[in-house]
Amino acid sequence: MTRTAAEDQLAWNRYWTRWAAEYDEHQLTRLSLPGEREAWSRAFGAALPPGTREVLDLGTGSGNVALLLAAVGYDVTGIDLSPGMLDEARAKLESHPHPPTFFEADATDPPFPHRSLDAIVSRYLLWTLRDAPTALRRWHELLRPGGVLVAVDGQWFEPEDDGGAAPATARQEHFAEAYDEAAVDHLDFARAGVERICAVWEEAGFVDVRADPLPELLELDRAHGVAPGHSPQLLHRFSARRAD
Template sequence: MTRTAAEDQRAWNRYWTRWAAEYDEHQLSRLSLPGEREAWSRAFDAALPPGSREVLDLGTGSGNVALLLAADGYDVTGIDLSPGMLAQARAKLESHPHPPTFLEADAADPPFPHRSMDAIVSRYLLWTLRDAPTALRRWHELLRPGGALVAIDGQWFEPEDDGGAPPATPRQEHFAEAYDAQAVDQLAFARAGVERICAAWEEAGFVDVRADPLPELLELDRVHGVAPGHSPQLLHRFSARRAG
């Protein structure tokens, strides 16, 4: 039976809410290790235009990128559709010297005025983005002239993925259920390579589109280890700007 996009999105929200605490525990354990925070801060800062202040973190999840950028001095708003993830993010606000704002909202259609952001960032969002062409155009509208779009992600599904090894844990079983073949087929970037993603950004009106590999983060994965069910992955930083 064919499902609607809204039904798939609700299933994904349930997955991320159910496993939010476990997900964040791993993220925080990694950020506590030598070199992690500094490497992620450099990965984003290097692509953000000088003078950027208002930053929107799409699919903020448990908020760690938003918190990192806020600590670097940016005024950050993070949005996500998973209540469980947002609960993890908000639990960290009290101890933060320059806390971001966390809102429940859709990364594919952020509820902000045109030209209201200096930069838009995301980590591990592109692969699970539904209706990517429409979302990219919406993000382009949100940026001020000269503003930047920066997304760090990897290719988590092979182009002809056969599902791989069977799920070994309850979380992996839930992931396979939420992101089954029908769902993944609707996600334009889930199996897309670097060239295809860059082309989509250009089609949405962005200029100076580029994709930079991030070997420093790959080496940290190899040294510090990755989450169960994952393997070290060469991430790319996709970046572009709105002309002006």
């Protein structure tokens, strides 16, 4: 039976909460390896203009991007719908000299006033959007004139993906259940190419839309390894701004 949008969201929240600790362990292991923190800081920092201060990290997960940006001086808030992921994020705050703020909220409709943010960032969120045009218009509203939207993501599902090999671990089995074929078919960017993603950003009102490949991150994936069920792939940094 096909799930409703609300049922999909509950299934996804359960998945991310159940595997939050394992997910974060892999992320922290990667960040401890040579070049990782610096590469991810550059991936986002290069697209944040001088004067950027207030940053919202959408779908912050276990908070690692928010923490990286806060460490270089940005005032960062991270939001997510997974309580388990937020628990992992908050567990790191005590040791952080300039900690972000984390709270539970929907990344597609963040509870912030219009024109209140200098930048909105995300990592591995675009592919999860069920109604990308509406989310992008909402994000556009939240940015101050000249504010920027920056998202790093990849094409995690091939255009004609038949599911590939059978899941090998309990986590992979749970992922295949939470993100079954019917669910993925409703995700606007899950199988979208770079050109389609940029077009939707432009339709939402953003200007100076671009997609920059990030070969440095691909080389780190090849050198340090990726999570089970994944393979190294070329990520892109999508960026744009709200017109002045």
